Amino acid sequence: MDQQNTDIKLADKLNEDYHNLTNEISKVVIGQEDVVRLLLTSIFCQGHSLLVGVPGLAKTLLIHTIASAVNLSFNRIQFTPDLMPSDILGAETIDKDRNFRFIKGPIFANIILADEINRTPPKTQAALLEAMQEYSVTVAGVHYPLERPFYVLATQNPIEQEGTYPLPEAQLDRFMFNIQLDYPAYQSEVDIVKNTTSDKSHRVQEVLSGEQIVAYQHLVRRVPIADNVVEYAVSLVHKTRPNTNGASETANEFLEWGAGPRASQYLVLAAKCNALLNGKYSPDIEDVQAVAKPILRHRIVRNFKAEAEGITIDNVIEKLL
Known part of the structure; x- marks a missing residue:
């Protein structure tokens, strides 16, 4: 019974924090309420998301804003045809004392934006997808756990498909959500243009910590x-x-x-x-x-x-x- 009462209080707190979070995000990202809701849902469910939308719809800004509002480390990886798995995971190098030392790659962050994931060959895609599934990476036979919460948002451009490597169905299945990002509504676009062409900058207040997100992830499973x-x-x-x-x-x-x-x-x-x-x-x-x-x-x-x-x-x- 005590656990039930604790969970009810935690559920009320999650609802309150969610509304505070969306209010903070809306200071910078105008419109796209459904997209923000789905992204936050996947974070609270320990899932990952694939965001499909044409260039210029503020995909990077959106995920960067969410990372700022929840006080989590954020890295953006631009996927290109020549990107290697070691460019994501990290690699062993020899230091001045001739000892091997592991240099962590950009995957070692709480929130990863995998920009245009279909622009890189399957070998590199697989390295990222393994980290998403296992919450760890293995380099030169050594196992490195990734810090929780760990969340990947991958983006795809639905227009330009020349020279791309579409994700196979088995790998697409690793993503919890496939979110379609549409053009903003007329009034939203007017507000976006006003906001982004003035000298004002909008700062996002921190609403949640990593520990709180992990607690909410456990709560969701207990519902x-x-x-x-x-x-x-x-x-x-x-x-x-x-x-x-x-x-x-x-x-x-x-x-x-x-x-x-x-x-x-x-x-x-x-x-x-x-x-x-x-x-x-x-x-x-x-x-x-x-x-x-x-x-x-x-x-x-x-x-x-x-x-x-x-x-x-x-x-x-x-x-x-």
């Missing part, structure tokens, strides 16, 4: 959830798998491949966090539906018929919901 909500999440994922027992007609008609069990796990985790951010102590089916698109859109593959008829992945998910 109770009804069996019918878990069953709804699992059945939604089963509906995406064509030519199986639980498949929907939509999946059989338009999908080549469906989502795996990790999608069910992330639907439940994100629904728990979504409930807390809304001031609830337990998620319902609406919370699962609220996070379904960013969780499923990179885990299902359209077939030729869907592409020929112009049916998008989001259209398919809407039909399933």
